[in-house]
Amino acid sequence: MTELTETGIAGLDEILNGGLVSNSTTLVSGNPGAGKSILGLQYIYNGVERFDEDGLFLSFEENERDLREAAESIGFDNWQDHVEAGNIEIYDKQVLLRENDFSSSLELLLGDLNDDRYERLVLDSLAMFQLFFDSEREKRTYLLKFTDILAENDLTTLMTNEQGAVFPDTDVGLENFLTDGNIFLLQTPTDSGVNRYAWVAKMRKQDIDTDIFPMEIRKGEGIRIHENASAFSMMNDEESPL
Template structure:
């Protein structure tokens, strides 16, 4: 029996058939504004609020105050309390980029990850993470090393990655193949704003629903994924990444 970690996100656990595989690393990709960071915040927050699981949030893009304001703006009102109580541990860009050396940042993290205190981790984002490295080969080597360390420490991890295109069919990087699961957050412009979608493309060790499902981001609730994909007909055969 494969152990699962529930995200607690309405609709997402259903299309994941119960949740993310425990101790795995899942890549969450999307273009700017698609909701990647919100999904990461919600995953960590729900872990504490709903499942009594502590989490670590690594942000290479925001400082701790920015993260708190972002979390509270979408209704995660206890975020600050959980940080103060140690249920959520934040490493922001000031700490992670201070030495401009990944080994130094890794040593900083290992002391915190050594033990069973934390069960969830978010890295936001790989786009900034790669600034540590001079070559694609070096980045891949350290990414593999890092994901192994996370798994050995019994952490179920989400890593965000910026996607340059609306649909990922022409912009799939090697990171997608180095991780255990791939979730794409898609958005397409409309006359009144944008339509948002979630696509779980891969999850090792389990069956998933690989259809594309509409999603929305609501103040006070965060991300909700809707299982009624047929209600949204704007995707035609030429647009679909499938």
């Protein structure tokens, strides 16, 4: 039987039939503001709060203070306590981008990547990660190397990536084929704001529901994915924090 890692995100584990495949790497794609970083924060936070699983958060875009403020704005009130206790270890952009090449940053990370204490990892985002490399071939080589290291050390990983197109099948990059799973977060504009959706397009070694489901971001909870549109339409009037 395939071992699974529950995300703790309402609706997502049901779509995944129990959770992410353990020791896998899943790509979370979407255009700006779709909720990718929030999903990553929530995945790490739920791991500590609900499943006694410590996590690593690698941010090439935000500093540690920005991450704390983002987590607390959603209602993850114990985020900083977990960071100070070492249950959540953060490598922010000030640390990761200090070196001129990814090999140097990887050397910096290896100690924690090899630490059996950590079971979850988020990399946010591949758009900044790829700035280390001069060619698509070099990016692919290092991405393969990095995902192999993560799997060897039993880390269940989410990587976020900017999706330029509204419809993902028109803008599929090489990284979609190098990861074990693909989750797309979609948003469409409306007169009153945006409608949000989640689509799990692929998950190796696992039967998944590949429908597109309505999604919302709620203060105090984070991301919630609805089983059907009628449930989505009955959500309360509390404003999204985004």
